Amino acid sequence: MTYPPQPYPPQADPPYGTWTPGPAPARRRGTAGIVAATIVGTAVVLVVLAVVAAGLNANTASAYPWTHGSAGVEAEAAATNWEFPVPEPSASRGTPEERINALCAELNESLTTRNREAFFAHVQGAAVGPLTRWWNNMDQLGWTTGAIGVYDNEAHGGMTIDAVMFLGAQMPFGKGTARGSGVPGAGMASFPVMPYDAEVEFNDGPQIVQWVPHGEPAPWDSDDLVAVRGNNVVIAAAQDEQGLLADTLAMADSAAEWVMTDYAASTGKVAPVTGFTSFVTLSAERFARWYAGQISVDNVAGVAMARYNPPSAAAHPDPVIITGPQTGGSFMAIGPGAFKPREYAERVFAHEFTHAIQEADVPDLKTDFLGDEKSAIEGWARYQDLRYMNGGTYPVGSRVSRESKWCIGKFFDGAVPENDAFEGQDAFCFYEIASTLYAYLADAGYDPLAVANAAKRDHGNPLAASGDFKGAGVSRDEWTRWVNHNIL
């Protein structure tokens, strides 16, 4: 793979792929991508690992050789960067910059102690509403600490600064492991931050007077949330949809426990997450807002979104927060498509949680613009969600669904699907095909997770990556024989 001419131009990242029989669905692209990618600089880079699961369109399902129409699941990754110019150094910026850094130091103190009064002593005007919502939502989600800082700023006459700031909080379930687990970073706080366009005035002591999400809003920026906590998950919904919480908590907890336990059983290590934070909605409009507005969400069931850690610990009083240029955790948004039928949501949770674990295991780096090899992430997540739904083993023989059998028979040619295969109209089929690779590798005595993670890390073909683990014995021909014997 070669570097794209621009780092991860969003227009090159397919926002979704829907396995819809018949004519291709019209694709719509939102405006969020327009913000991105054209300004070259250094400051803010966001990765969105988007995982999209879709149901069949009932109207067109009859075009395919089976009659029921709910089994489609598909997924894909999209990534978005946006960057900011670094202003020329100027003496006139010195004082305001020092002042905004001093403000951040104070605000970080407030976040660390979750001292609302102290924090809002520096918030006025149009910033009060959005930051109050943020704070209330973090209380609902059960946050333990937070971080705020400045990616970039531009002074206007010394009394006002327009800044791109970051803000984020550690939630009870996310990336990380308990102290004493022996894993690097154990016991430290790893959480993602979001960028905001802020205006800070210095007329009467530093005050944040404007606070708007920079680009896509997170669920906690766009809705007043209610959250419930299970053993391994926090599930949140907008206040007017809190009836959905009881309905989904048990499913999410069950899927979460399985993916974490399975990770520990297969690796001998504790999972690199303490659990999962998910946002659920039956509203297509709300779901579209949560997922960036970049995609048509008509057939989307769920997404897992990874975001970066705070860029630095400067002006932050808490030394245990992990900073730096890697993703610091994922959060999940589960939309109306996950509930058709309702039980389908459990599989979507298992799929998205698998992504969150893999992303914690092999975090994306800001310095790496290649993007994920989809066979390494979607094939692996599909392999896991199929195992979960089949009692822990990958379905073969009579356990293989008609859809899967049909797809694999039609499209499998012994090659690992290329990334664009995961984006087209028949994407569902290529997820199924990619999942068989891990089932085959497991049967051949390989560690399928190690292969998937190596392929994610190296942006490589998992079939080639498997050679790193045992040296020999796998091939296109052997994989083809395995599929013919076990699936078709």
Ligand SMILES: [Zn+2]
């Ligand atoms: Zn996926």
